[in-house]
Amino acid sequence: MDDLLRALPKAELHVHLEGSIGPETLVELAPSLAVEDVRKRYVYNDFRGFLDAYKWVNGYLRTPAGYALITRRLLERLESEGVVHAEINISAGVIVWKNQDVDAMFEAVAEEAARHPVSTLFIFDAVRQFGVGAAWAVARHAAKWAGNGVAAFGIGGDELAIPLSEFQEVFDFARSRGLRLVPHAGETGGPDEVREAVNRGAHRIGHGIAAAQDAGVMDLLRERDIPLEVCISSNLCTGVVATLDQHPVRRLWDAGVPIVLNSDDPPMFHTTLLNEYRIAAQQFGFAPNELRRLAENSLRYSFRTGDPTRTSGMV
Numbered sequence: 001m002d003d004l005l006r007a008l009p010k011a012e013l014h015v016h017l018e019g020s021i022g023p024e025t026l027v028e029l030a031p032s033l034a035v036e037d038v039r040k041r042y043v044y045n046d047f048r049g050f051l052d053a054y055k056w057v058n059g060y061l062r063t064p065a066g067y068a069l070i071t072r073r074l075l076e077r078l079e080s081e082g083v084v085h086a087e088i089n090i091s092a093g094v095i096v097w098k099n100q101d102v103d104a105m106f107e108a109v110a111e112e113a114a115r116h117p118v119s120t121l122f123i124f125d126a127v128r129q130f131g132v133g134a135a136w137a138v139a140r141h142a143a144k145w146a147g148n149g150v151a152a153f154g155i156g157g158d159e160l161a162i163p164l165s166e167f168q169e170v171f172d173f174a175r176s177r178g179l180r181l182v183p184h185a186g187e188t189g190g191p192d193e194v195r196e197a198v199n200r201g202a203h204r205i206g207h208g209i210a211a212a213q214d215a216g217v218m219d220l221l222r223e224r225d226i227p228l229e230v231c232i233s234s235n236l237c238t239g240v241v242a243t244l245d246q247h248p249v250r251r252l253w254d255a256g257v258p259i260v261l262n263s264d265d266p267p268m269f270h271t272t273l274l275n276e277y278r279i280a281a282q283q284f285g286f287a288p289n290e291l292r293r294l295a296e297n298s299l300r301y302s303f304r305t306g307d308p309t310r311t312s313g314m315v
């Protein structure tokens with residue numbers, strides 16, 4: 001099974017650079033830490049606990065060399081999983097909040113990524129609860145790098161903090177600069193958050209699993225061909241689904257909603273991209289031809305094509 005999954009050409013479209021730091025890599029960054037201490041921090045049972053751990057990890061990212069190191073480790077792992085292309089979220093909103101130099105950090109990341117065989121594009125992520133002003137700062141940074149390694153503007157964090165509608169002008173600005181829009185929505189929030197994300201111009205939606213609760217929202221995604229970036233283990237670890245068998249991945253797929261499998265923050269959710277495909281096969285009965293279609297989706301819905309209004313076509 002693993003050989004079959006590894007051999008599938010596929011893209012990782014929803015992985016956070018700062019959430020991809022395994023305990024060993026964090027100790028490389030911060031030798032005063034012990035691997036066991038990091039492992040203890042990577043245990044939580046709700047979304048708030050996860051956000052606290054994510055913030056803690058970010059505190060150890062202080063230099064361009066640190067960002068380059070975590071990029072290298074992430075790409076090494078993705079390559080070992082048969083990933084040919086990755087679209088990697090960078091929490092630019094956190095870098096701005098830390099008063100660090102976004103351009104210097106991104107230059108180091110992009111330089112490292114260029115050395116690697118896995119092709120990459122980057123998504124600059126704002127943090128929803130930091131507010132509209134902070135999101136503007138991220139969008140302006142993203143615009144500076146648009147077409148030069150950065151393909152999209154995203155917004156993550158606590159989706160219940162501030163309505164997406166308040167970010168409309170930021171989204172419009174990002175779009176006008178050729179950036180695609182990839183908000184997290186319908187993860188801790190309900191199906192209306194997914195509808196809202198579509199209405200605000202989302203090209204893909206981070207998580208979006210709450211769509212399964214509303215046939216109208218599923219119709220909308222299908223008609224507009226907007227994929228959900230589904231991250232099964234993440235949803236379980238943050239408690240947004242109570243048990244694995246309650247996860248709606250199979251219902252979404254059977255309803256014809258476009259989906260792509262992703263790992264989100266793999267070591268923080270004790271998973272890998274291959275493991276997400278394995279879960280789809282073993283827990284949700286995805287047959288080999290369906291796994292192949294999921295892998296094809298990951299390439300089809302990537303932003304490697306030059307057209308920001310992407311509607312079709314393998315890359």
Ligand SMILES: [Zn+2]
Nearest residue numbers: 156184206264
């Ligand atoms: Zn995410």
